[in-house]
Amino acid sequence: MKEEQDPRFQVAKREAWIGVGLVLFNFLWWFGFAYGFGSFPVEDYQYIFGMPAWFFYSCVVGSIVMIVLVIIVVKFFFKEVPFTKEERDEK
Template sequence: MEEKERMDWRFKIAHKEAWIGVILVIIHFLWWFGFAFGLGKKPVEEYSYVFGLPAWFFYSCVLGFIVMVFLVSIAIKFLFKDIPFDDEEGEKK
């Protein structure tokens, strides 16, 4: 019980931000997997192309990267906090 009471408040924030990172990774994987294997199952002769790239590649890799950069930027701006890394007890000495 004392261990939890003495736990640094920054760990709570770090755990929350780590879970946000895990969720973003899962979103990215599902986006990539859905487009890569959803559109990429067809025979090569039936592929459609976007900007000279197969549609499955464009949507999974190119557009997926752009979407994830946007989502990570939004998460960092609105969900993450700037916390000090200095040891508070060390400053008092």
């Protein structure tokens, strides 16, 4: 006989996959801008606020985008689950 799985595991699995998706998006963003703009000779670099454009877009803008995405995902897609039996019984 198969035991009934705790529904919290389904929530955790879904949220873990969302986290993996965010990590992959972050890596693709960083890689695309870092190697897209950074593959030119140094003499041809464009600069933004004194930083090479590849660094500015991959690291600075990428960090801001990821912070906003994580806030949105946690606020709208993640769900609070009770950890103890007492908390589950209260709900």
